[in-house]
Amino acid sequence: MPEDDHRRTIDGTGAAPLVGVGTAVWARSGSAADLEAPPEPATVDPAVERGRFDDAKARAREELERERERTAERIGEAEAAVFDAHRQFLDDPQITDAVADAIADRLPAEHAVRRAFEGPIDQFQETDGTVAERADDLRDVRDRLLRILAGDDGVDLGTVPDGTVVLVRRLTPSDAARLDPDRVAGFATVEGGRTAHAAIFARSIGVPAVVDAGEELRSIEAGATVLVDGDAGSVIVDPTTEQRKRVEVGGDVEIRAAPVSTADGNPIAVDANVCTLSDLEAAIHHGADGIGLFRTEFLFLDRPTPPNEDEQVETYAEVLDAFPEGRVVVRTLDVGGDKPISPPGRPGAEHSFLGERGIRRSLGPDADRFETQLRALLRAEAVGEGSLSVPFPMVSTVGELEAAIAAVESAAGALAEEGVDYAMPELGAMIETPSAALLAEAFAERVDFLSIGTNDLTQYVMAAAREDDRVAHLHDPCEPAVLRIVERAVRAGHSGGARIGMCGEMAADSELTELLIGLGLDELSVTPHSIPEVKASVTGVDTDEARSFAERALEATTKPTVRDYVADR
Amino acid sequence: MERIVTVAPEDGLHVRPATAFVRTANGFDANVRVGPADGDLVEAESVLAVTSLGVPSGRAVRIVAKGADAEAALDALEAVLSTPEAKRST
Numbered sequence: 001m002p003e004d005d006h007r008r009t010i011d012g013t014g015a016a017p018l019v020g021v022g023t024a025v026w027a028r029s030g031s032a033a034d035l036e037a038p039p040e041p042a043t044v045d046p047a048v049e050r051g052r053f054d055d056a057k058a059r060a061r062e063e064l065e066r067e068r069e070r071t072a073e074r075i076g077e078a079e080a081a082v083f084d085a086h087r088q089f090l091d092d093p094q095i096t097d098a099v100a101d102a103i104a105d106r107l108p109a110e111h112a113v114r115r116a117f118e119g120p121i122d123q124f125q126e127t128d129g130t131v132a133e134r135a136d137d138l139r140d141v142r143d144r145l146l147r148i149l150a151g152d153d154g155v156d157l158g159t160v161p162d163g164t165v166v167l168v169r170r171l172t173p174s175d176a177a178r179l180d181p182d183r184v185a186g187f188a189t190v191e192g193g194r195t196a197h198a199a200i201f202a203r204s205i206g207v208p209a210v211v212d213a214g215e216e217l218r219s220i221e222a223g224a225t226v227l228v229d230g231d232a233g234s235v236i237v238d239p240t241t242e243q244r245k246r247v248e249v250g251g252d253v254e255i256r257a258a259p260v261s262t263a264d265g266n267p268i269a270v271d272a273n274v275c276t277l278s279d280l281e282a283a284i285h286h287g288a289d290g291i292g293l294f295r296t297e298f299l300f301l302d303r304p305t306p307p308n309e310d311e312q313v314e315t316y317a318e319v320l321d322a323f324p325e326g327r328v329v330v331r332t333l334d335v336g337g338d339k340p341i342s343p344p345g346r347p348g349a350e351h352s353f354l355g356e357r358g359i360r361r362s363l364g365p366d367a368d369r370f371e372t373q374l375r376a377l378l379r380a381e382a383v384g385e386g387s388l389s390v391p392f393p394m395v396s397t398v399g400e401l402e403a404a405i406a407a408v409e410s411a412a413g414a415l416a417e418e419g420v421d422y423a424m425p426e427l428g429a430m431i432e433t434p435s436a437a438l439l440a441e442a443f444a445e446r447v448d449f450l451s452i453g454t455n456d457l458t459q460y461v462m463a464a465a466r467e468d469d470r471v472a473h474l475h476d477p478c479e480p481a482v483l484r485i486v487e488r489a490v491r492a493g494h495s496g497g498a499r500i501g502m503c504g505e506m507a508a509d510s511e512l513t514e515l516l517i518g519l520g521l522d523e524l525s526v527t528p529h530s531i532p533e534v535k536a537s538v539t540g541v542d543t544d545e546a547r548s549f550a551e552r553a554l555e556a557t558t559k560p561t562v563r564d565y566v567a568d569r
Numbered sequence: 570m571e572r573i574v575t576v577a578p579e580d581g582l583h584v585r586p587a588t589a590f591v592r593t594a595n596g597f598d599a600n601v602r603v604g605p606a607d608g609d610l611v612e613a614e615s616v617l618a619v620t621s622l623g624v625p626s627g628r629a630v631r632i633v634a635k636g637a638d639a640e641a642a643l644d645a646l647e648a649v650l651s652t653p654e655a656k657r658s659t
Contacts, residue, residue: 085616088588094615120617134584134620305579305653 010220012188012213013469014233018529020208021227021239021247022163022185024220041106053099053109056148060090063144067178074205076278082137089141094120110149117142143170160184165226167217181205186228188235190217206282206529210235212469231509233472255287255532262517262541269523270535271329273503277315280322282528287535290326290386292525293451293503294319296373297334306369312376313383320384328386329451329501329525331430332373332404333366334358334393353456353465358394358432363403374411378422391428391451396435398442405446428498432456437489444496451525452489454504458482477506478562480554483519487554490520501525511566513537518550571633572643573606577653581625584616586649591616593645599636601646606631613646 038044068083089095095116102112117138124135160166165186166179179187186208208230220226220237227239227247236243261267271292272283283291299315300306307315320328335357362370374390381388392404405427415422428449431437437457444450454477459466461482464474476482486502493500501523506512508526510533516524517538526534549569556562578586594601594613604610604622606629611618613632624630630650634642 085584085588088591088616092615092617093612094617120621123617123621 008237010213010216010235010237012210012217012233012235013472014230015187015209015211016207016230016527016529018186018206018208018230018527019227019247020165020184020186020230021225021244022165023161024165024167024222024224024226025160026222027166027168038107038111044106044108046103046106049103049107049109049112050100052149053103053112053145056109056145057090059148060141060144061087063148064090070178076276085134085137086141086144089138090145110146113142113145113149139170165228167220167226176205179205179207181207186210186226186230188213188217188226188228190214231505254536255285256535257287259289260535260538262538262543262546264543266517266543268517268521268538269327269501270531270538271327271501271503271523271525272528272531273525274319274528277318279528280319283531284322286528286531288323288326288528288531290323291319291328291330292501292523294328294330295334296330296332300333300335306372309372309376309379312373313379316377316380316388317384320380320386320388322386324385326386327389328384329389329391329428330377330425331391331393332359332362332377333369335361335366353459358430359392359400359404360394362392363400363407367407370407371411374408375415375422377425378408378412378415379420381423381425382421388423388425389428389449390425391430391447391449393430393453394432394456395429395443396433398439398446401429401443401446430456431489431493433460434485437485437492440489440492441496444493444498447498449499449501450489450493451523452486452500452502452504452521454482454486454502454506457485457504458506461485476559477504477509477512478559478566480556480558480562482506483515483554483556483562487519487550494520499523508534510534510537511569514541514546514569515550515553515566517541517543518546518548518553570635570639570643571631572647573629573631574647574650575629576624576626577651579626579653581628582619582622582630582650584620587616587619590646590649591619593649594642597634597636597638597642597645599634599639599642601642602633603630603646605629 064083064087068080071083072080098116098119099109099112102115103109107115121135121138121142124138160180160183162183163185164183165188166184167188169190170192184207188210190213192211208228210228210230210233213235217235220235225238227236227243229236259267259269269289269292271290272279272286272288273293273295274280274283274291275295275298299312316330319330356364377388377390390408392401395401395404408424408427412422412424426448428447428451429436429443430453431440431443431450432453433456436443437452440450455466458464458475458477458479462474462479464471466475490500499522500520502516502521503525507516507524508530510530513524513534514537524534549565553562553565556565576582576586580586582590590603591614601613602610603613603619605624610631610633611622613619632643632646634640636642
């Protein structure tokens, strides 16, 4: 191999905004695609194959039990339940019978397994929504059997040496459960979308991850030094010292528990975005000033019925208690887009990013769920310690915002009538659509704060779907149109008298901190692991200089120009 | 022995309710089969088979049980299907 071939970048999709470097190890999950053509039937002994299959099944069952335990311990009972479904698929008579039939037809166990799973996988694949995800679970069970049959014990991801980068064909929930975040420096996959359940696991345990890097990833040999940039979505083989610096800087940043200000004394809150209660610990550990975004839809995912009011009060109060001095922003249910929750009465309905999602559902078909959630939020504010703020997602008209506020008032009225303790939270609006950005002043006059959700705002401004890899290059907060709309929203929001925060990947990029402060943002909410770096950046900023830098960046008309300006700071 | 029961879980007989159904059925010695009230029956011990029925919420299903504890099995399965909040991970 020529010398300059060693150092190369493979592009994928970032699944966690973290960077790690380490030694590559391939966790070769078996894959049906890797099977060679079956041998001559005469050479196959069905009794032997039957025994091999039974052994593999027993091994698979043991692994599933172990992984279930580990997941329940580390991530949560709800996430561990996926392994119960896997066990049931493993023991399903429809599968076992089909395997027995295929072995009787003199197919080796591997091929029998592949054939037996084909029908059920197709069957689930054809259905819509959450059921289609079961096809992934079936594939996971199938590939586990194939891996065991191939005689591969699998690399035990829980016992790899410190500083290992795990490369794997697909990021399955099982792989994620086996990952030990203390030892694994990063994770990259050949296939698989960013929104896959397992990618969410990787994010919640804080492992740098790049998914969907394509076949080129397979050319990386075990033992190579690999940098996984879960922020840029790239995998760099044999990175330069320069490139490795980013990792070291990230790793050594001091954790500041107290709120920080710019060099000239302008206080900037740095809060954490969290999905589940298990993220709270990471938020506290990394020095979050508060919670800038609690995504409540994760309370609803993967369960057939929503959590009831009391259960929700308990959860929200727990988040409030975690930040007695701070502010806790709990966003109301944002169903739709990449978070498919089966709507009542409409199984499999489409959750388009441009369709009925966020506040549109809350004011429409999910009005009951919305009411329950609002009651729970108001009750939690009365019992929890910290100060609660509630923004509404996906608002695009003043009418929607007013209707949402009226719903809060009506929930408060009902609680008062019932004699139930409650307190009013601060209310806010998410700026996620271009229309919300353009109406920010009118929004700001009606609420206490605005929060710019850059991931959604970018996709709507650029007309580039978040989940579509083919347009991922357009999904960049440094696009001049995105910068300009952010600037406009901040200015309009301030003149309407609201505080303005930002959550999303743009806020977590510490290279952009100066620019964001220059644009006038008051609060940044980022993934817990990015907090130390963002806080460090804040302390180095001079507000006046940041303002003139932002003015210059706003004049740029191309993304490379903006990136160049940022790189030169 | 058989019984007609209306499916209460709002997602119909999809994966989670179906999982609870199959687990319950497997807890009895009786051989249990299930299907739409007016259609073909499948073995209740296969989650794949039960899910593939695609029975939506509010539809009637026929449960047929044969064996010593058939009646107890039908009672337990009726309870699963008429509980709107399917249990999470039981």
